[in-house]
Amino acid sequence: MQITPNGHEPIVQKRTQDDLPEGGKVNLLGLSREELKDALRDFGIAEKQLRMRATQLWHWVYHKGASDFDVMTTISKDMRAKLVGHFEIKRPEVVEAQYSEDGTRKYLVRFADGNEAEAVYIPEEGRGTLCISSQVGCTLNCKFCHTGTMRLVRNLTAGEIVAQMMIARDDLGEWKSPTEGRMVTNIVMMGMGEPLYNFDNVKKALDIIMDEEGIQLSRRRITLSTSGVVPHMERAGKEIGVNLAVSLHAVNDAVRSEIMPINKKYNLHEVLTACANYPGAHNARRITFEYAMLKGINDSDQDAYDLVKLMRKYKLPAKVNLIPFNPWPGVAYECSSDEQIKRFSDIVFKEGISAPVRTPRGRDIMAACGQLKSASEKKSKAQIARDEAATAMTAVQENPTPHHSSTGLT
Ligand code: SAH
Ligand code: SF4
Secondary structure (H helix, E strand, C coil): CCCCHHHCCCCCCCCCHHHCCCCCCEECCCCCHHHHHHHHHHHCCCHHHHHHHHHHHHHHHHHCCCCCHHHCCCCCHHHHHHHHHHEECCCCEEEEEEECCCCCEEEEEECCCCCEEEEEEEEECCEEEEECCCEECCCCCCCCCCHHHECCCEECCHHHHHHHHHHHHHHHCCCCCCCCCCCCCEEEECCCCCHHHHHHHHHHHHHHHHCCCCCCCCHHHEEEEECCCHHHHHHHHHHHCCEEEEECCCCCHHHHHHHCHHHHCCCHHHHHHHHHCCCCCECCECEEEEEEEECCCCCCHHHHHHHHHHHHHCCCCEEEEEEECCCCCCCCCCECCHHHHHHHHHHHHHCCCCCCECCCCCHHHCCCCCCCCCCCCCECHHHHHHHHHHHHHHHHHHCCCHHHHHHCCC
16 A cells, blocks of 8 residues: 555656656655755755755755655745756655554555565554664574564665655654654664664664754654664764663573574673663663563563663663563564563562563554564575474474474474
8 A cells, every 4th residue: 555645646757868867866865964965066056055955955855744846835936847857755665554453553665676674653642653674674683583584685775764754754644843742752763673783874864853954853752772783882872862772681691692693792791881881871861671571581580680680780770671572473482471571570670670561562463573574585594494394394293194204303
């Protein structure tokens, strides 16, 4: 299903090769302000008009959400006609928009090259959070994460990251950018992919989203989640300045390395030291530690006490987000029982650290944490092995004749 951005018809312009820049029209979505000026300069706008023109366009694109030039009434018709021959403001296609019973909305977005990623809008009391993807797939293979079963297909560009915000606001009818009563009040970089492995594009996209003459979302309302890419954490604090969330999921290296292979590269000590040094982390702006509750793996009372010890040892201004594990087809883990999740939360809370249990949202449309996985699939070796084992197992179960024992699965 294609969502028409805020009622605007897609622009279909007849164009000749001569009036186009090499490679087609330049998409304004995702250009930084400087790049926008450069593009306008290349297009032939006089130096003394550059700032004004760039500001005008920026305002139309990011404050009012324009998706074509016709609506830009502050720009002369003549100029608009010229702009339309060289530039476009093109969102990727929304191939599917699914609405959950609980109000969660999941958008499957298809980019120009056919790759796809997902964005999820989660309405809550008094706020609405948009969960944005940074990559198609992920290079990391966290064992409990559906996205982790895909290989990295590619990084998303800044334009493709910003476009997820534009698409959600198109769908929610949220242009021009209101300052009060917004639907999308918060952004979490918690969709598909590891944002710190796509640092430059994520930074550029968030700078655009935070820009005061555009969408104007405050950095305090943006949270970037990392699995613990230590070398880029400090940089993220300094250069992007948003809230930090860290996928912890275990309290010792043995378990963490088992479920999150990146721990073999950057272990718990290194991750927690980077957290302690995260610029801007203090009690008023705590780091969120995400902890998926996996039955029999990381959910014992002792784990809860050890978690508190770790937070104290590194003197971390922390809050812990307990995520009931969201299952997906073929996964080897189960979610901890409600009672155990509650016990775990109480232990951590009694020791003085806030540890709310995150209510799973949009499970019915596979939109919950760790359930995202687009069809742009390149299976990882681990997943291919799992799939083959599952197929072989089904074959053995369905047809338990002796020759199947050759699969080794008897
Ligand atoms: N790659 C980043 C951000 C995306 S994942 C990261 O790993 O931090 C968003 C959060 O959901 C992470 O904390 C991730 O570990 C968690 N998660 C992944 N799969 C999950 C699942 N099946 N159930 C619950 N949480 C999951
Ligand atoms: Fe990648 Fe994050 Fe999933 Fe790990 S949890 S595989 S880092 S998306």
